[in-house]
Amino acid sequence: MNSFKKYIAFEGIDASGKSTQAQMFCDFLKKTNHNVFCTKEPGGTGISKKIRRILLEDRLNPKARFFLFLADRAIHIETLKSYLKRGYVVSDRCLFSTIAYQSFGEGLELRFIEESNLFATQGLLPDVTFIIDIDLDTMRKRLTKRDVIESKGDEFFKRVIEGYNYIADRFDNVFKIDGRQPAEQVFEDIIGIWNTI
Ligand SMILES: Nc1ncnc2c1ncn2[C@@H]1O[C@H](COP(=O)(O)OP(=O)(O)O)[C@@H](O)[C@H]1O
Ligand SMILES: [Mg+2]
Secondary structure, eight states, rough: OTTTTTTEEEEETTTSHHHHHHHHHHHHHHTTOOOOEEESSSSSHHHHHHHHHHHSSOOOOHHHHHHHHEEEEHHHHHHHHHHHTEEEEESSHHHHHHIIIIIIIIIIOHHHHHHHHHTTTOOOOOOOOEEEEEOOOHHHOOOOOOOOOTSOHHHHHHHHHHHHHHHHHHHHTTTETTTTSOHHHHHHHHHHHHTTT
C-alpha cells in the first residue's frame, strides 16, 4: 500500500496543526514498521538549524529571507533523498510554504519562486501533501507565542491562504483538510485520504 507515496508533507498557516498532524502521521507509519524519517523545514538537519535560528530571530527583508529558506532547502533535500531510498519521509512544511509565504504573502514573483525552489530541490516535490486549513480567527486563538512571521497582519495571512488554494489547484496529490476540527478528527480525515491514494 502506498509504496510509491514516500515523501509526505504537511502544510498550512501558523497554528493550523501541521506539527501535531505530522507527528501523529509519523507515529502511524512507524507502527507498521516502516523506515520513517520525520523532519521539518526550515531546520531539518545540521547547518539548517543555524539558518532556522537566523530566520526566526532576525528581521530580514523578504528577498534575504527567501534565499535563506532556499539555502536550507538545498541542504535538506540531500538528506531527504538519501532517506527516500530506504523508506518514508514525513516533513513539517516543504517548498510549498515558500510559494505561499514568500510569493503570495510577501509578493515575490511567483514563477521565479517556483522555479528556484525546484532548482533547490533538484526537481523533487512531495508525493502527497496535506494542507491543514484553518481560518484566521482559529489561528489567532491558537497562537501563544509570536515570532517574526506570526506577528504579520490578517491581510498577509489571507494572501498566504490564497497561496495554499493556488497550490491545491496547481499541484498533484495536494489535499486540503478542515483543520478547525479536533485533532483526532483531522487525523482521521488524513488517514481516510491516505488509504484511498
Ligand atoms: N485540531 C486542533 N484543534 C485545536 N487545537 C489544536 C489542533 N491542532 C493543534 N492544536 C493546537 O494548536 C497549537 C498549534 O498546533 P501546531 O501543531 O503546533 O501547529 P503548526 O505546526 O501548524 O503551527 C498547539 O497548541 C496545538 O496543541
Ligand atoms: Mg509547527
